[in-house]
Amino acid sequence: MTTHTNTTGISPFQNEAFVDFSQPENKKAMEDALTKVRATLGKDIPLHIGGEKITTEDRIVSINPGNTDEVIASVSKASKELAEKAMQTALTAFESWKRVPAAERAGYLFRAAELMRERKHEFSAMMIFEAGKNWPEAEADTAEAIDFMEYYAREMIRLSETNEHKPLTKVPGEDNKLSYIPLGVGVVIPPWNFPLAICVGMATAAIVSGNTVLLKPASVTPAIAHMFVELMEEIGLPTGVLNFIPGSGAEVGDYLTTHPKTRFISFTGSKEVGLRINRLAAETAPGQIWIKRIVAEMGGKDGIVVDETADLEAAASAIVASAFGFQGQKCSAGSRAFIVESVYDEVVELVAEKTKALRIGVQEENFPIGPVSDKNAYEKILEYIEIGKGEGRLIAGGGKAEGNGFYIQPTVFADVDGKARIMQEEIFGPVLALGKAKDYKEAIALYNDTEFGLTGAFFSKEEDRIAYALEDMHCGNLYINRKCTGALVGAHPFGGFNMSGTDSKAGGHDYLLLFTQAKMTARKI
Ligand SMILES: NC(=O)c1ccc[n+]([C@@H]2O[C@H](COP(=O)([O-])OP(=O)(O)OC[C@H]3O[C@@H](n4cnc5c(N)ncnc54)[C@H](O)[C@@H]3O)[C@@H](O)[C@H]2O)c1
């Protein structure tokens, strides 16, 4: 294993290459990993607080959403008392971790990235079982987790060493500097849908910036988050820097959100929970001596606009890929599309045809469409499908699919009004709404008519229209003539406007500023 604590000779950041599973050796490697990981399923997972592993009576039972008889893990749950113990541990660890030089902190991330790369199929296999991802979706998640660590390690080094992005006006007779120092103890609350990448990205950005972390994993996917925590222990991250405290959002989440010693909360999840955290954290608790920093990356109602000059085949493929990749359970999912009327029928037909061709099945066997995350999501999505039947014309899918899990047919409604609920509310499942517009400007106005502003895509061959879309489509991640999912770390800093969050950009050069504070020092010389 190479260590990278020496900051010279670090190669420029590059995205992790995706594995091609059509190659027999890669397919075999994934099958072996699935067998290996399956043999570990069903075990007890403890809390990790400092160096202690704590088992509790109260458990979260994680199951395979594609085969609900299969238990993934039985995970100990933190109480408020254990959350408090974790807070005290993280506060103590912060006193030493904040003094570790930035390059050394980055070295831990480089080592973790390297080890995760060696075991990438095992991490992906766990997500295939626990989250219902198919092979390429799981592989992309693991690759992104590696990317986040490689990227944030380099970013921390850059932030600590160079002055090019923080130039100060020089004053004669003075040596003045700006340094980015850590904040303190942060509560990291990731979602289940990118249960490795987002969890790793959020936690390691905070850690490499010199903070200590209380990680409360999503209750649907605690086992994959635990694999990451074990990896960080294996590479020798000092105890207390990363604490693992699975638990109820309402109990442990609220307790830590309102805790006076919580310095920041890094949250990714739904609008409802994000707003609750923002509201609770804004209250000053007795003994609190700072304003808590909130980084909240929330939901989306993303979409694709197609004009009459576009490559319609490519647009329809992008609409289907954006809507149904990982069963539509991406904050970036293109759950609606607005199409100019002269090509509307043609695009609708292509979308219906491509959707009907998607095969549904267990993710171990790598079907394009697998289960949705859990029973709650399953029931909520099926309710939205019933709502959709009253709001549009059903042209594909429309209900449950077969299988011993939470399988739903990829579903498309055409002729949906822009104000319809399925056009406005985040469904977070395989449901797509299509609407007609008289021209591209009206289509863009319909696209913009949402409280969210996360991702969007515009399909056209006309330069002036593309220029108009670039200026007028109001979202954090806008793509031209391609799908609206699949942002790459470093290349496509990710995060949205309005109710999609606090305008942060994960995987971008300014992300670590959210976990640091700038200290100016001026010394007379
Ligand atoms: N903008 C982004 O980058 C991004 C990325 C991924 C997912 N998302 C969004 O996440 C949502 C799906 O994820 P989810 O279902 O896990 O979201 P969620 O809001 O239900 O849960 C997110 C996390 O918050 C925790 N939580 C619940 N109640 C809490 C409370 N009161 N205090 C503290 N924590 C609490 C959950 O346990 C989980 O870990 C979608 O809305 C999706 O759009 C956004």
Ligand SMILES: N[C@@H](CCC=O)C(=O)O
């Ligand atoms: N960054 C991912 C989405 C993350 C949220 O679910 C994408 O670009 O598709």
